[in-house]
Amino acid sequence: MIVVVDDMMTIGDFSSRCGLSPKVLRTYAEAGVLVPALVDPTSGYRYYELVQIEQADTVRLLRRAGVGLADIAQFLAEPSADSVDGWERSLTAETLSRHQALAEVRCRLGVGPERTRGATTIEVHAVRDLGDLRAAFDLAGAQLPEPIDSGDHRIDDLVERFAADQPLMVVATVEGNVVGGALGFRNDNGTVTLRIIGVVSAFRHRGIGRRLVERVEAEARRLGALCVALGTDEAVGFWFHLGYTPNLLFQWVYDADLYETETDALLNGLLAGLHFWRSSFNGIPQLFVELDEPRLDLRHEVREAVTGCHVGFMMSKRFTDRR
Ligand SMILES: CC(C)(COP(=O)(O)OP(=O)(O)OC[C@H]1O[C@@H](n2cnc3c(N)ncnc32)[C@H](O)[C@@H]1OP(=O)(O)O)[C@@H](O)C(=O)NCCC(=O)NCCS
Structure with missing residues (x-):
C-alpha cells in the first residue's frame, strides 16, 4: 500500500509511483534532478511531493531521448519549447552523421549507392509539422557550401507560410531516414520561391534532388503557381539540367x-x-x-x-x- 502523509511520499512510495528505482532517484537528486521536497534531518529519510510524479515522467521521457541530467535539471527549472527544438536538432544532426559514416563504410566496401540504388526505397513527402520543417531546414542547410541552420532568418518565410504552403515543403527519406529536403513557399505574385534544397552527400547523384524538385514543381502547379524561382x-548546372x-x-x-x-x-x-x-x-x-x-x-x-x-x-x- 502506498502511504501518503501530508501530501508527501517516502522514497519507496515515490519509486513505485514513478517507476524509477530508489538508487536511480538518489543519483538524480545528486545531479539536481527530482530533488526530494524534504529530507528528515534526523533520520535522513527522503520525502517527495505528489506534483513530482509528473516531473518524474518528463525526466523519464527526456532520458529516453538521450538528454543529459544537467540539461534536464535546467529544463525543469525553466521549461521551454526552444530547449526541446535544440535537442531535436542535435538528434537529427547526430543521426545524420552516423548515417553518413555508415554510407561511407559501405562505399569503401565497394557496395555504395550502386548496390543500394535498386534496393532502397526513396520516398518523397511533405513535412508533417513545424518541428519537421526545422529539422529539414537544418539538414538541407548543413549541405550548403556555407552551412546554415534553422536559427537563420531565411527560415522565417517558410514558418510564416507553413499553414498555407506545407505541400511545397518536402523531404526525401531512405528507409525512414531523411536524406534530403526542398522547402518552398508561394509569393503574392504567383511565383514559388524554393528557399533551400540539399541532399546528404552520401546520397547524391541518385536522382533524389530531381525527385524533390519535381515534387515541388508538381505541387506548385497544383496550387496554381506560374513559376518556380530560386x-x-x-x-x-543542376538547375539548368532540370x-x-x-x-x-x-x-x-x-x-x-x-x-x-x-x-x-x-x-x-x-x-x-x-x-x-x-x-x-x-x-x-x-x-x-x-x-x-x-x-x-x-x-x-x-x-x-x-x-x-x-x-x-x-x-x-x-x-x-x-x-
Ligand atoms: C544540388 C543537389 C541538391 C543535387 O542533388 P542530387 O540528388 O545529387 O541530384 P540528382 O541526382 O537528382 O541529379 C539530377 C540530375 O542533375 C544532374 N546534376 C546534378 N548535379 C549537377 C551539377 N552540379 N551540374 C550539372 N548537372 C548536375 C545529375 O547528373 C542528374 O542528371 P540525370 O537526371 O539526367 O541523370 C545536391 O548536389 C546538393 O545537395 N548540393 C549541396 C547543396 C546545394 O548546393 N544546394 C543547392 C543550392 S541552390
Missing part, C-alpha cells in the same frame, strides 16, 4: 547610389543585347539579365566590373501552359 551562387533558365541577378546592397551608373555601364557593355528587367526588393534596386546558359565566366567578369552590388544567379522555370 537564388543561387552554386549548383547552377530546365531552369539562368538569370544574372544584381542587387545593389553595398551602395544603392551606384545603381544607375553601374546598370548603364553593364547594359551598354558586357551585357549589351541581352534581355533584362529592373525591379526592387525591400527598397534595394535589382537588375535581372536573362542568359541562354549558366555563364559562370560572365558572372565573374561582371563582378569585376561593379562595386555597389552583389551578383548571383536567379534560376527560374515558368510553366508555359499557364498564363
Whole structure:
C-alpha cells in the first residue's frame, strides 16, 4: 500500500509511483534532478511531493531521448519549447552523421549507392509539422557550401507560410531516414520561391534532388503557381539540367547610389543585347539579365566590373501552359 502523509511520499512510495528505482532517484537528486521536497534531518529519510510524479515522467521521457541530467535539471527549472527544438536538432544532426559514416563504410566496401540504388526505397513527402520543417531546414542547410541552420532568418518565410504552403515543403527519406529536403513557399505574385534544397552527400547523384524538385514543381502547379524561382551562387548546372533558365541577378546592397551608373555601364557593355528587367526588393534596386546558359565566366567578369552590388544567379522555370 502506498502511504501518503501530508501530501508527501517516502522514497519507496515515490519509486513505485514513478517507476524509477530508489538508487536511480538518489543519483538524480545528486545531479539536481527530482530533488526530494524534504529530507528528515534526523533520520535522513527522503520525502517527495505528489506534483513530482509528473516531473518524474518528463525526466523519464527526456532520458529516453538521450538528454543529459544537467540539461534536464535546467529544463525543469525553466521549461521551454526552444530547449526541446535544440535537442531535436542535435538528434537529427547526430543521426545524420552516423548515417553518413555508415554510407561511407559501405562505399569503401565497394557496395555504395550502386548496390543500394535498386534496393532502397526513396520516398518523397511533405513535412508533417513545424518541428519537421526545422529539422529539414537544418539538414538541407548543413549541405550548403556555407552551412546554415534553422536559427537563420531565411527560415522565417517558410514558418510564416507553413499553414498555407506545407505541400511545397518536402523531404526525401531512405528507409525512414531523411536524406534530403526542398522547402518552398508561394509569393503574392504567383511565383514559388524554393528557399533551400540539399541532399546528404552520401546520397547524391541518385536522382533524389530531381525527385524533390519535381515534387515541388508538381505541387506548385497544383496550387496554381506560374513559376518556380530560386537564388543561387552554386549548383547552377543542376538547375539548368532540370530546365531552369539562368538569370544574372544584381542587387545593389553595398551602395544603392551606384545603381544607375553601374546598370548603364553593364547594359551598354558586357551585357549589351541581352534581355533584362529592373525591379526592387525591400527598397534595394535589382537588375535581372536573362542568359541562354549558366555563364559562370560572365558572372565573374561582371563582378569585376561593379562595386555597389552583389551578383548571383536567379534560376527560374515558368510553366508555359499557364498564363
Ligand atoms: C544540388 C543537389 C541538391 C543535387 O542533388 P542530387 O540528388 O545529387 O541530384 P540528382 O541526382 O537528382 O541529379 C539530377 C540530375 O542533375 C544532374 N546534376 C546534378 N548535379 C549537377 C551539377 N552540379 N551540374 C550539372 N548537372 C548536375 C545529375 O547528373 C542528374 O542528371 P540525370 O537526371 O539526367 O541523370 C545536391 O548536389 C546538393 O545537395 N548540393 C549541396 C547543396 C546545394 O548546393 N544546394 C543547392 C543550392 S541552390
